[in-house]
Amino acid sequence: xxxxxxxxxxxxxxxxxPKPDGIVAKTPEEAAAAFEKLGGPIAVVKAQIHAGGRGKxxxxxxxxxxVELVKTADDAARVAKALLxxxxxxxxxxxxxxxxxxxxxxxxxxxxxxxYLGIVVDRAVKKPxxxxxxxxxxxxEKVAEETPEKIYKEAFLPDGGLSDEQAKGLAAKLGLEGGxxxxxxxxxxxxxxxxxxxxxxxxxxxxxxxTGGGDLMALDAKINFDDNALFxxxxxxxxRDTSEEDPNELRAGEAGLSYVQLEGNIGCLxxxxxxxxxxxxLVKLHGGQPANFLDVGGGANKDQVTxxxxxxxxxxxxxxxxxxxxxxxxxxxxxxNAVLAAYKEVGFxxxxxxxxxxxxxxxxRKILAxxxxxxxxxxxxxxxxxxxxAAAGAA
Ligand code: ADP
Ligand code: MG
Numbered sequence: 001x002x003x004x005x006x007x008x009x010x011x012x013x014x015x016x017x018p019k020p021d022g023i024v025a026k027t028p029e030e031a032a033a034a035f036e037k038l039g040g041p042i043a044v045v046k047a048q049i050h051a052g053g054r055g056k057x058x059x060x061x062x063x064x065x066x067v068e069l070v071k072t073a074d075d076a077a078r079v080a081k082a083l084l085x086x087x088x089x090x091x092x093x094x095x096x097x098x099x100x101x102x103x104x105x106x107x108x109x110x111x112x113x114x115x116y117l118g119i120v121v122d123r124a125v126k127k128p129x130x131x132x133x134x135x136x137x138x139x140x141e142k143v144a145e146e147t148p149e150k151i152y153k154e155a156f157l158p159d160g161g162l163s164d165e166q167a168k169g170l171a172a173k174l175g176l177e178g179g180x181x182x183x184x185x186x187x188x189x190x191x192x193x194x195x196x197x198x199x200x201x202x203x204x205x206x207x208x209x210x211t212g213g214g215d216l217m218a219l220d221a222k223i224n225f226d227d228n229a230l231f232x233x234x235x236x237x238x239x240r241d242t243s244e245e246d247p248n249e250l251r252a253g254e255a256g257l258s259y260v261q262l263e264g265n266i267g268c269l270x271x272x273x274x275x276x277x278x279x280x281x282l283v284k285l286h287g288g289q290p291a292n293f294l295d296v297g298g299g300a301n302k303d304q305v306t307x308x309x310x311x312x313x314x315x316x317x318x319x320x321x322x323x324x325x326x327x328x329x330x331x332x333x334x335x336x337n338a339v340l341a342a343y344k345e346v347g348f349x350x351x352x353x354x355x356x357x358x359x360x361x362x363x364x365r366k367i368l369a370x371x372x373x374x375x376x377x378x379x380x381x382x383x384x385x386x387x388x389x390a391a392a393g394a395a
Contacts, residue, residue: 001225004048006104007239008221011198015190018183020215024048031080031337032073034105042108045071045079047088049098050244052222054204057090059083060097066090069108076105098244109219114207115174116140116151117188119195129197129275130162130188132170136207146339176210183216198236199229239355248292248311255307257296264289266392267312267321267350269305271296271330279324282381288389291318298329305338320392323325323354324384330365332356351376351391355384 003011008018023034035043047066049053054066064082072172080103088098114137122129133151135143151172154166167185176184187208195203202224209219230237242250252259258273266288270276273295280290292315296308312321325335339354354363355378368375376391378384 001227001230001236002050002241002244003225003236003242004102004241004244005046005048006048010223011194011223012394013190016192017187017190018215019221020044020107020109020217020219022104024102025080026102027084028077028081031103031105035070035073038105038107041071043076044068044106044108045070045076045083046104046106047083047101048099048104049088049093049100050241051088051092051098052089052220053090053092054088055099057088057093059086059100062289066100071169074201079103080105096158101242101243106243109209109217110212111207111209111219112212112214112217113210115348116143116206116209116215117191117208118204118206119192119200120202124157124273125155127340128192129153129155130166130170130190130192132174134174134210138211139361140206140380146203154217156192158196161196163394164189178214180210180214180216183214187216187218192376193272198223198233199226200224201226218309225384248315251307252294252311255304257294257300257304257308257334259295259308259310259311261315262290262292263317264291265317265319266388267292267294267315269296269308269312269323269325271298271300271325271335272328275324275326279322279381279385282385283322283389286385286389288385288392291315300335300338302329302334302341304347305335308340309339309342313346313348313350318350320353320388321348321349321350322348322384322388324381325354325356325358327356327358327364329359331360332358333360333367336364336367339368339375340371340373348374351388351394353378353384353388353391355379355381 003162006024025031025034045068057066066088068079070076083100088100089097116133117138118131131153137149156162165190171181171184204222205218207219209217246261249259268279268290270279276295283290354374376387378387
């Protein structure tokens with residue numbers, strides 16, 4: 001789960017991590033009032049969407065950037081007006097962009113240096129890893145690719161946190177001196193603690209700035225949480241903004257389906273994550289592109305399968321659908337009946353290829369064969385993949 005920058009910063013502040021004062025605004029008038037309240041002389045108006053790259057991104061149909069420095073209340077209102085309701089397109093949103101529904105008006109920070117800080121769980125070392133770099137503010141992926149030696153890392157144990165030595169070592173590598181060292185040590189230790197206690201999957205501060213006075217401050221905050229741990233963080237769950245999430249993924253989640261939207265044109269309905277992965281591999285092997293990953297689970301019922309079809313067929317990119325079910329816990333007759341029921345209810349406008357295997361497979365195939373529904377049946381995975389790729393190509 002992802003949250004907005006202003007929510008991430010509230011969380012940082014609750015751990016004593018310095019951030020600029022800020023006020024959320026939903027109208028230009030509120031933005032102007034926020035500017036007055038912050039007291040100037042400089043503020044920054046920042047679009048709040050669940051995506052980064054806002055500073056360089058622009059509102060569709062204009063040259064308004066997602067982050068802009070302002071010097072008057074009128075200016076704050078003007079920028080808020082240009083942002084609110086617009087579609088902000090950044091390198092992370094895709095071409096459709098994301099609608100700006102609120103802005104953060106924040107006190108302008110006196111920036112001496114822009115650093116980078118990030119924490120992720122490193123599966124190779126089986127620990128959270130704190131990464132810092134002198135190359136903040138810009139594209140950290142590019143730094144990682146071209147000059148990885150400029151990223152310094154320290155792994156830490158969840159119960160021990162980041163030690164003084166580790167924090168001081170990183171501060172030295174960042175070239176910090178004097179009072180900035182203590183400020184950095186406090187910052188790093190606090191954010192490592194936050195990461196562990198709040199079950200984060202990512203905490204990224206880019207830029208982490210050194211102010212003119214030598215203090216460290218979080219100017220941006222991107223914090224993601226491990227979905228599997230949300231049950232023990234009711235306060236975090238309250239920050240969820242489902243309007244920022246993929247509507248299909250959201251619907252699927254509500255129906256208990258695992259769904260990931262992809263760019264291709266072949267809708268896949270599969271039971272079991274492993275089978276879903278190999279189905280997608282085979283579709284690709286035979287020259288097709290999956291439109292999604294969809295695991296209806298081992299014991300999916302008729303309603304779930306019907307909802308799965310609704311989601312698949314609601315995607316305008318889908319030109320053919322492949323149903324690949326191994327009847328283990330689920331019987332093939334159940335899925336055959338569910339396919340027919342869904343077909344009638346949802347109405348298919350694209351070719352449907354079905355491959356069934358497992359418990360009650362003969363009965364299941366018979367149900368499909370005897371129906372008046374137009375289904376392309378397949379024997380085996382390769383046959384199914386070839387048929388669906390051909391069907392999508394012909395569509
Ligand atoms: P994004 O990463 O989505 O582009 P950021 O929050 O990192 O958005 O803002 C982009 C840039 O805007 C920062 O690198 C920083 O230079 C500047 N900036 C952001 N917030 C402030 C602030 N409060 N004061 C001064 N400059 C800011
Ligand atoms: Mg940033």
